[in-house]
Amino acid sequence: MKSNRISTIIVLLISMLFVQAFSYAQEDEAEYDGYITKLSLSYIKNTNNVKTLRCVITAKKGEINLPLENAELKFYAGNEQSLLLGVQKTNNEGFASLDINNELKLPQDDSGAVLYRVEYKGLENSKDVTAEVSVVDINLELSLEEIDSVKTITVKGTRIGKNGEILPVKGQDLTIYVKRLYTNLKIGEINLSEDEGIGSTEFKSIPGDSVGNILIIAKIEDNELYATVEKSKEIKWGSIVSYDRTSKKRELWTNEAPIWMAITLAIFLLGVWYHLVRVFIKMRKIKKLGEQIEGVA
Amino acid sequence: MKIAQKNLDNLKKFAPFLESTTTMGWIWIAFLVLIIFSGFAAITYQISEGQIVTGMRDYVSWSLYKVNFIFFMGVGLAGALTSSVLHLVNPSWKKPLVRISELMAIFSLIIGPVYILCDVGRLDRLANVFIYARLASPITWDVIAILMELIVCIVFLYLGLIHNFAILRDYDQLKVSKFRKRLYRFMAINYENTPEQKKHITWSQNVLAVMVIPMGIIVYSVIAWLFGMTKQAGWDSTIFGPYFVIAASFGGIAALIIVLASFRKFFRFEEYITFKHFNILANTLLILAFFYGYLSFSEYFSKWYGFGTFNTELINRLFDFSGYGPWFVYANFIAMLAPMLILAVPKWRTITSITLSAIIVVTAFWVKCYLIIIPTLESQHLPIQDSRLEWIHYTPSLVEIALTMAGFATFCLFLTLAAKFVTVLPSSIDIEEPVDTKL
Structure with missing residues (x-):
């Protein structure tokens, strides 16, 4: 033992x-x-x-x-x-x-x-x-297909043999990502088969851009034999995200301020300037009254 | 000579302050001007080299400039509130406080926004704030509110000074330049102290005093909302508006005590600014200390209890005694306890002890402004890629320190020059009888 x-x-x-x-x-x-x-x-x-x-x-x-x-x-x-x-x-x-x-x-x-x-x-x-x-040196082939209404990501790994023949990359793990704003989002893993070097995984719904585009990346990372190899493809598999901000009226960053805000500001400004103008008129009256006294004197 | 004759004795006493400057006075002014020039050199360097010469980086994009902005706006709020409340309540002892607090308010409202200009990276785009102003933006609210407040405060101060200008215009023995005499005449707008003129002035002052109070609160609340309307942990608070107003009143009243003590000491106003004035302000400071303590506790306790990820990170940062911890204790605990301990015991209440506690409160208010901005910006929601240590930890540069000192020097210089141009204590020469008027 x-x-x-x-x-x-x-x-x-x-x-x-x-x-x-x-x-x-x-x-x-x-x-x-x-x-x-x-x-x-x-x-x-x-x-x-x-x-x-x-x-x-x-x-x-x-x-x-x-x-x-x-x-x-x-x-x-x-x-x-x-x-x-x-x-x-x-x-x-x-x-x-x-x-x-x-x-x-x-x-x-x-x-x-x-x-x-x-x-x-x-x-x-x-x-x-x-x-x-x-x-x-290996090559990755990335295919994106709908098989029986299932969005499927398939990756095939090949390499060139010593005599120029194409050999499968067997049993290799690789990761599937979707490109996001700051970094890549991991959405799955694939293990290439031992016979043909092919593996696949199902794609589940994920938000895309305004037309539904997403970039799918298959990647072998930091591997001791193959180092880092990646293959990517853009496809309209993402759910469409509406970036139409004008529809969101209540947000502070919309171009259109809510009506109550405009009314409040108008009342505030009118109130202040109405009284300021009245004060300026009073000051003018003070000056005129002084002129009259000087005139009499 | 008509108005001046009534106040001849007081005029004789106060004329030397307007007519000449002592050697010490010149040295003081030269010292302030030197600091202001260092600030000019710093801003010139910053404009030519860009904001890389400041300590601002990707994480902390608001710096000492924003801290000073909030500080001065707070002092401005307290000054405006004090002068208008005193005008409306009209207590018999109000006069030494009114004009000084009005001057404090205006100078703070002028200096504060200048720091925003220092903070802006592209000054050439400044006009866009007005050209592309959006009604829904707190920045637009801020610009409108500050401008309105400044205009109203200036008119309010001017109305109080008309009587003063008329006296100085009519006082023939005043040994000042012809230009200054002409300026007094122009500013006096033919005021002769007739009942009708007095009535107009009192009506105008009453109206503006009523307007200044809500406007001051609006201005400072809007500044608080610049923070409170964001989703940033540490700022995303529903009580930031009242918390800012109370903290500013607390710090601003303390600043008023220091300014009064300085005038009393250096202008020898012991006869006019008495212990009674300090005692009343000390009581106000004491009450505000309780409010400040209550709101601080409420703000940080709810953040700590909620245990949100980012709030916890911020609270840990604020209580880290190898970092911001001592400052946090100073700004929140010592600032609250110092006035309570010193001022609650009648025996310990002297002008010196009141001024000392005011100095603690004012410095703590500045530190509080710093702690609201800097540690919060250092605790970001979104990580920034390839961030470096100097991006995360903010250290003010010499440029920012020079401009901070220049701001305080400008505030002191403005007060000094104002005291050389008009009598800062209205009770000294303007003996006015109250006039009944309706708003």
């Missing part, structure tokens, strides 16, 4: 190391003049199949964490025979990104993964900092 527990812990520790080694985004750090330079790399494939490498570089000393601006970063693909993808400089937030040219033939390993690498040479006397991420 005891040996079973020990073996379970060892397996867990080994699996954690394995996950770390194949993490979708990697961080590396080097120390110089008390500052520890940290470099992180991540990969995202957006709905238009644009693959982007994103990189953030910072220098930390104690509590101070400074983004490195204008740092020259070199992006590579492949392990032994590296292919230079491009060179970018970081902005004032220490961020740089590079869109990968889809025309390039990228070196893959036996599992079909491409190793992406970013290098920062740093200053003289300081060590180089490198971050890597290994990604298997």
